[in-house]
Amino acid sequence: MTFKFLQFYFIFTTNNDVQDLLIFGHNIDAWLIYVLVFFGLTSLAFVSVWFIGFLNESRQSGKSIKQPWE
Known part of the structure; x- marks a missing residue:
């Protein structure tokens, strides 16, 4: 179940999809x-x-x- 959640969470098609995503408080x-x-x-x-x-x-x-080989 965790894998399916992570798979859904990290799938995106363009950079615009993650534009507003914050990772540890930074974009x-x-x-x-x-x-x-x-x-x-x-x-x-x-x-x-x-x-x-x-x-x-x-x-x-x-x-x-x-x-090195000598």
Whole structure:
């Protein structure tokens, strides 16, 4: 019974159908902005981890960058 209720609750055909829907007190436009900010921050963190790792590997004195399979 819960599945049928959730299926009915989340089915919509256009974005106009959820225009007035509030999720945790915020409308869908606010959630889209939150998601974009979250994706931007996580992508910056991902790139920074790889860049810091590359800098650490390249700063080794006189050693070439070692491949993982070597």
